[in-house]
Amino acid sequence: MKIIALVILFVFMHAGAQDYNLVVGTYTRACDSKGLYVYDFNSATAETKLKSTSEFINNPSYLTASPDNKYIYTVNENGEKSGVTALRYTPGNGKLKSLHDKDSRGEDPCYIISNEKHVIVANYTGGTISVFERNADGSLTDAKQLVKHSGRSINNERQEKPHIHMVQFSPDKKYVFAIDLGTDKIYIYHYNPNEENKILVLKDVIVTKAGSGPRHMVFNPNGIFFYVLHELDASLTVYSWIKDKAMPIQELSIAIKDEGCKNSGGDLRFTRDGKFLYVTNRGDANTVTIFKSHANGMLNFVEELPTMGEEPRNISIDPKDNFVLIGHQKSNDIVIFKRDKTTGKLTDTTKRIRLCSPVCLIFTNNK
Template identity: 55%
Template sequence: MKLIKALALFAVMNAAAQDNYNLIIGTYTNACPSKGLYVYDFNTTTLDYKLKSNTDAVVNPSYLTVSNDKKFVYSVNEDGKNSTVSAFKYNTTTGKLDFVNKTDSKGADPCYIINDDKNVIVANYSGGTISVFEKKSDGSLSDAIQTIKHSGTGPDKGRQESAHVHMVYFSPDKKYVFANDLGTDKIFMYTYNPGAGAKTLTLKESFSVKAGSGPRHLVFNPNNTFVYLLQELDGTLTTFDYMNDKLTSIQEINVTPNLLNGKHGAADIHFSNDGKFLYATNRGDANTISAFRVHANGMLSMVQQISTQGSGPRNFTITPNDNFVLVANQNTNNVTIFKRDKSTGFLTDTGKKIELCQPVCLVFTGK
């Protein structure tokens, strides 16, 4: 009997442990008191959370990425012409982030960052460049081994006066890196050669999208047959068929169709873990998150559009169990938490929030 009780207790404790994840949050540090990166112990069932650690005096680590082995975190440091990219040693048990090194981003205002076992790749928004950094054996970053400069303009003279690379994104098979350029209304497709130094990325093709739309973020569907592109300037959400390494547009809708003459600021886009629903945030005059049902042919139909209960929704994430959506409201200094109905895709405000200075990027990791 004692053995049975002990095993039952162990099972309960193990299940509870699986509910708890580390939540890493990247912030801006120049508008209110923030120390940079924050790591929380977050329970994905009860929504209880507790601060585990934070960095100190790290400048604007707005976007971050975690190494596959979870031993390192890499972040941008968005600071105009002084922008850098930083490496941190990451202890998943304590949540502690120990600074390793930083290096010049080779372009102003880096706004997105990805990594694999070999390289870290950064999109520099104001600089209009893509920079590639090699990982050293201790997790530190080399100086940039390749920098690609985009050029061109778009019809929106206020936002598209030059190239603005807003995202870099690995194709699921890691053969390519896609780069969305808000300033030129193009998606660039680079062949990825991870050990090729100054030729790590070579341009394969570019795809033009609607003039003035401002491509920002994209995502592949779970079986990698469709690509969904969110355009910041007009709130367009475009569906592409992805076949034979080609993008073919098959649908264009708007994430906030009732905004009419208001200002768009479409920000982030993610699939639910089950692949049945797609979500997108819109800032500007909207401050909403929209939910779309995904059909077998790749087409989308909107099922819900609700307030994010804050201003300036940037990045958002879905809990590993698919039950909740967390939205970083940059301008109101909070992360709002929504309950997610898995059958309908609907979101409901739980009333729970994480209060934090200018949150931008949210990443769950195991402990």
């Protein structure tokens, strides 16, 4: 009887489980890496298995999957030779086949997003946004639009000119947000998918605290609040987004206060239920901070803990909200934490994926 009960329990536990693909982008300049890696990921156990590796791609430091899950688009962060690679993606076996490379029209692209119509790229060193049109076969046109930022801010080493670190669609896809670390500004563009050349048209500019260096942002799943992580001072700003207007409502910090400790905001990610936000701090800190989100958008501190690696550049949460994965650029590993869905707290599973300089982690369906 006990054996039957255990079998039933096992079947019940795994009935809701689903395997996904974990696609990882890496820096190839630091150690031996092919570029992109595709893993099986079990959402019940966090077990992983390598499925496929791309042919060599130079520094695919950020990537995006097309909405139909048939194509992967990745940046090639390579100075004046930077580009964008389009790849055909077969999720069943994880195979990636390069279609072509396109000039990114700006140095060191570091973020890329896509929808049914376009691929949009943030060029960090170039201080530009490139907009590519998608063809029916998944390939890209040359850039249809190039948006150039101008200006600087008070940090002479890091803010001597524009440095666009992220582009992001609003939840309703009416706008594209561009996070400019170099000018301490967030640009909000009208997104016009049916236009030929003026696809992005400036709507508004948010001026952030001087020297803060905004890096990444994320919307709460409810779509009425967004959260901006600042790299240079490791601060976090909460904005309301109501009737297409942004209003700051809370300021927090993830900085370690110890004397001499270098802080550097890394990445942030919401759970799909919108209840918890996870934020990484790089530099000397190497921590992840957990916040509980409330209906009014405000955050409450839950806990801060070590990420168990060095330079936590990217954070991802599996589609079932069971596990938090943190990619470490310098310790060359992905650390997998188990989530408590009630408290949001994390426990180290001791599971690791060892590979060269993992800096972008995305989940896709495996079909």
